[in-house]
Amino acid sequence: MWKHLPVCPRMRIKYTVFLVFVVALVIIEKENNIISRVSDKLTPRQTPQTPLQVTIVAPLAATKQNDSRSSIGKLDPGFRHMKRRLENFTEQADPSWGKKHILLLATTRTGSSFVGEFFNQQGENMFYLFEPLWHVERALTLETGGTNASAAGPAYRDVLQGLFLCDFTPLEGFIEPVPIDHVTPNLFRRESSSSLCEEPVCSPVVKGVFERYRCRTRRCGPLNFTLASESCRQKEHRAIKSVRVRQLETLRPLAEDPRLDVKFIQLVRDPRAVLASRMVAFSTKYKNWKRWAVDGEVPVDDDEVRKLKGNCDNIRLSAEAGLKQPEWLRERYMLVRYEDIARFPMRKATEMYQFTGIPFTPKVKEWILKNTQASKEVSGVYSTQKNSSEQVEKWRFSIPFKLAQVVQKVCGPTMKLFGYKFAESKEMLTDKSISLIEEKNFS
Ligand SMILES: *[C@@H]1O[C@H](CO)[C@@H](O)[C@H](O)[C@H]1NC(C)=O
Ligand SMILES: *[C@@H]1O[C@H](CO)[C@@H](O)[C@H](O)[C@H]1NC(C)=O
Numbered sequence: 001m002w003k004h005l006p007v008c009p010r011m012r013i014k015y016t017v018f019l020v021f022v023v024a025l026v027i028i029e030k031e032n033n034i035i036s037r038v039s040d041k042l043t044p045r046q047t048p049q050t051p052l053q054v055t056i057v058a059p060l061a062a063t064k065q066n067d068s069r070s071s072i073g074k075l076d077p078g079f080r081h082m083k084r085r086l087e088n089f090t091e092q093a094d095p096s097w098g099k100k101h102i103l104l105l106a107t108t109r110t111g112s113s114f115v116g117e118f119f120n121q122q123g124e125n126m127f128y129l130f131e132p133l134w135h136v137e138r139a140l141t142l143e144t145g146g147t148n149a150s151a152a153g154p155a156y157r158d159v160l161q162g163l164f165l166c167d168f169t170p171l172e173g174f175i176e177p178v179p180i181d182h183v184t185p186n187l188f189r190r191e192s193s194s195s196l197c198e199e200p201v202c203s204p205v206v207k208g209v210f211e212r213y214r215c216r217t218r219r220c221g222p223l224n225f226t227l228a229s230e231s232c233r234q235k236e237h238r239a240i241k242s243v244r245v246r247q248l249e250t251l252r253p254l255a256e257d258p259r260l261d262v263k264f265i266q267l268v269r270d271p272r273a274v275l276a277s278r279m280v281a282f283s284t285k286y287k288n289w290k291r292w293a294v295d296g297e298v299p300v301d302d303d304e305v306r307k308l309k310g311n312c313d314n315i316r317l318s319a320e321a322g323l324k325q326p327e328w329l330r331e332r333y334m335l336v337r338y339e340d341i342a343r344f345p346m347r348k349a350t351e352m353y354q355f356t357g358i359p360f361t362p363k364v365k366e367w368i369l370k371n372t373q374a375s376k377e378v379s380g381v382y383s384t385q386k387n388s389s390e391q392v393e394k395w396r397f398s399i400p401f402k403l404a405q406v407v408q409k410v411c412g413p414t415m416k417l418f419g420y421k422f423a424e425s426k427e428m429l430t431d432k433s434i435s436l437i438e439e440k441n442f443s
């Protein structure tokens with residue numbers, strides 16, 4: 001390295017002093033991200049910090065505690081250069097440096113496919129996965145004959161952690177049939193992740209292989225996780241959408257993993273609207289609700305009603321935990337209401353991107369413009385192409401008042417927290433001039 005420095009011995013000494021000074025300053029900067037991340041990464045988990053750092057730092061640290069890096073930077077422009085060099089070094093030593101990991105948490109029929117597209121459309125720097133936990137839930141359900149929340153939590157967490165680190169092995173363990181040589185033709189909704197549909201992850205269809213994906217506008221061969229993982233590593237940011245995590249608290253280890261910079265976005269929606277939408281989308285599963293809608297009283301102690309209450313309580317508990325901003329979630333949690341996104345898509349998308357610290361690209365803006373206005377070509381229940389402001393009130397005309405009342409009864413605290421107003425009567429429910437959404441700011 002001396003080759004790049006001036007030859008004169010006096011200059012060498014000056015530079016040495018300068019370097020030691022700079023290194024020491026940088027190291028003692030207690031709240032300095034770079035250093036804490038570098039040492040987290042460079043030092044194996046269990047071993048203490050290298051003694052070398054400690055010995056260099058000690059003498060200078062005592063006198064320089066109060067110097068801020070920026071003021072030193074002003075004194076010496078060379079410092080900025082050194083800082084960049086250090087950042088470059090950090091990036092090489094740690095490939096996850098500066099990468100953001102976004103987890104979009106929701107429940108079914110809350111508009112999460114639509115909101116997920118905000119990230120899926122970001123561009124070349126984003127690796128987006130759509131509902132990878134589908135496989136985990138299915139495997140656990142088949143195994144135990146029902147979802148066991150206490151067993152599912154840790155499994156979801158470990159798979160998500162792997163995926164954020166571009167390691168698909170934990171997920172592969174839950175895919176049926178088990179991938180052969182890390183290749184599967186069975187990834188759930190692969191076509192909903194642009195990252196899995198582009199070169200080189202989209203390998204050409206091999207003649208004779210009948211399993212193939214329709215990947216947006218093209219066809220791809222079976223998914224090679226080795227290729228997916230390589231592609232993931234090359235992307236700057238990663239986003240995953242999931243409707244399966246029940247409790248935010250179970251993901252605490254992700255927030256505390258020094259290799260990750262996780263941002264949780266919890267997406268919520270009026271539970272009355274969610275029920276109305278589920279009765280259409282999952283008509284077999286919601287057949288009891290459909291029956292109650294037509295005739296008879298809703299038995300309040302029914303399993304279905306208890307399940308609804310359980311869902312609402314989980315969503316509320318997660319949101320309460322997030323909004324309390326405990327240390328482990330500081331600047332890592334954002335609550336978003338689907339209704340606000342539907343009414344002000346561009347504004348909310350901007351806020352979400354600001355929160356994540358990822359550039360809001362023109363490509364995303366374009367997608368939002370295109371998909372929140374005209375809606376002549378509306379199709380299928382999973383369509384994200386709908387007139388979103390119109391869509392947001394539609395449920396008020398499809399759910400009978402008595403079902404709305406049941407939801408208000410069992411999900412009351414959840415609705416209050418998110419600012420969803422109760423409908424006091426059938427007339428109020430269907431009177432569009434009365435808004436059922438309180439304007440509310442959660443940040
Ligand atoms: C360091 O800075 C803090 C806050 O600005 C100040 O209260 C403290 O007196 C300073 N310590 C020294 C040794 O200058
Ligand atoms: C940092 O790395 C980039 C690309 O790797 C290089 O172009 C740039 O000159 C480096 N900056 C410094 C200060 O070394």
Ligand SMILES: *[C@@H]1O[C@H](CO)[C@@H](O)[C@H](O)[C@H]1NC(C)=O
Binds near residue numbers: 149151
């Ligand atoms: C659920 O999972 C936990 C942890 O694996 C286990 O102890 C418990 O017995 C399971 N409960 C049921 C009903 O399967």
Ligand SMILES: *[C@@H]1O[C@H](CO)[C@@H](O)[C@H](O)[C@H]1NC(C)=O
Binds near residue numbers: 181225226
């Ligand atoms: C999957 O991709 C990797 C990396 O390119 C390659 O080495 C491997 O042979 C591929 N697997 C299959 C079964 O094609």
Ligand SMILES: *[C@@H]1O[C@H](CO)[C@@H](O)[C@H](O)[C@H]1NC(C)=O
Binds near residue numbers: 373374387390391
């Ligand atoms: C979308 O719906 C809203 C509310 O009904 C309506 O005012 C608006 O004109 C619609 N926009 C389009 C492009 O259809």
